[in-house]
Amino acid sequence: MDKMILLADRNSNAWDFSNKIQKYIEEKYKIKIPLMEVEISHFRNREIYMHIPMSIRKKEIYFIQDSTKDPQTWWVELLLLKDLLLGASAESVTLVLPDMYYSRQDRKDKPHVPISARALANSISSDLKKIITMDLHAAQLQGFYPQNIPVDNLYSFPEVVRHLREKHSGELEKMVVVSPDAGSAPRAKAFLKKLEKAQKEDNKKQEYSIALIDKTRSKQGEIQEMKLIGNVKNKNVFIPDDIIDSGNTLCGAAKLLKKKGAKKLFCYGTHGLFTEGPEKVCKYFDFVMTSNTHHQKFSGLEVIDMSPLFAEAIYRAQKGLSISELFE
Template sequence: MENIFFNNLGIIALESATELGKKINKVLYDWRDENFLIPCSCPRFSSGEAKGIVEASVRDKDIYILVDVCNNSLTYKMDGSLNRMSPDDHYQDLKRIIAACNGKAGRITVIMPFLYEGRQHRKTMRESLDCAMMLKELENMGVHSIVTFDAHDPRMQNVLPLNGLEIISPALQFTQALFAEYEDLKIDSEHLIFVAPDEGATERVIFLASLFGVNIGMFYKRRDYTKIVDGTNPIIAHEFCGGNIDGMDAIVVDDMIASGGSMIDVANQLKERGAKRVFLFSTFGLFTSGLEKFDKAYESGVFTRIFTTNLIHQKEELLEKEYYSTVNMGRYIAAIIDTLNKGDSMIEISKPASRIRKAVEDYKIYH
């Protein structure tokens, strides 16, 4: 039986996710021959205050709101000066658009690829739990479910036991992107290894390594717990746990590249241990300290390729680098929206193990 919301679909892309929204709508248009984008805006007063405007009816529709809280390329005027938009600004705009729907939408799903305040997911002292507060706030505003990708800590699902928090893995798209770029990979335990740059990435690495049929390695971060720098305890060193990797291709998998110092240090240690090539997989490429250190590392042969998704804003400078590959997620998000709108199961989409295994088997046959 068709879901009552089928063909009564609406997509609202905030300014931070305009380009991604257009790509998703184009795919859905090809599938359903209908335009689903609903215009919206968040104009600001000269004081910096704002309001949310939804420019078409949302009554009884199945609404999907797209927001990129990491898009720091956007600015707004306050008191005559330009302010760059922070994650806090984007989150406030999201709440404004939800409020502008006035409770008339049949169902609201928020698609937030980078989970707002996802890095502040647990307490280690007397401090706030911002991510949990955000999730509860959206629940209280009537949001039916939230879709995010590769959450820093998947246990955030426990905050919403009755509402949905779908955490999607982009592992299939990374696998396809790697296979499309390189035809000389030898997929066995003697030639390929997946590496976790820290303890938090171990689950992602085990998932992929199991499907590829290869071994894993892991680094753990030795920290100075007597100091706090930029909100965290500084890393003293990365220590490697694993076997001999001499002559092997190594794939480092993590949820994000922030400043990039840890990822480069890990890649450097792998090369010192004899790794043939080092590939870097990261769902979110923030590159908060610029790309100069990556340029130097690439020129020195520390890594071979960086793969990150287009789930968040990508700097033009990054897109021009010869060592960088974009993993396009537009079609996958369209499939997620289509699946949720029809009321179908999300199991195959959230962790597509069978499709990854088939991609690996096909690669072995053809290469």
């Protein structure tokens, strides 16, 4: 561990996240990992300039990127930083990407479009040690990366279940987990299994069920029709998802669920983009949960801190320990 360094942009939201990671490792494992700054500025024409003041020769670098940055800036910074680190003779480079951008276009849904997730993988993966991220939009994205560049996809659901049972245990009885669309059904089933496992561990019997919303789109970002498959009448409802973008899907789902007789409505999205503002979503739900993979300031959100999970993953990666054991 003596060769390990955490690296982040001090002027970004990743700095606070990195401090939390450093503090967690120090308090739990009694190891002080240096947190080093990468200085990022711009030329007059807005080209990015980077500099690391101290030597990183033969060091094992874990760079924590800021997921709230503009996606294009986020991508270019990764390319430039990797070049900087390898050119400065770093022994290894691990990218810690709380939200993996460009994950939503993982296949051709029509002719003459890029597979953006593959393009990202091709551009950033060479000469890396590994990538650590959370709740990929589709798990198969890991297949775009070479076999010798593992992508550790962390799961936020254990932390979400813990938060629910600590803060909202009274609303969990007979709760229905609703998938917001067909593509998210495996995610909803996985969340339901985590709930059922948690109640077995503390011998607290609660009944859960699952339902699905089938939606059709007229065009990208616009929902034409939504149908509920399942029963939510007189039951509390929880909708888990990986991304909250504009919130249109969640708002439409909330209206439908209320029409079908649902009582309280809760939702969670790991990566809270809220491109049209969190207020839009919050007015339809009794509470809205997200993680701090994206920095949030709106007081109406319940933000779950994922830095301990990333800290554990980084520590285990450095020590050569299993990361999958965190989710068993």
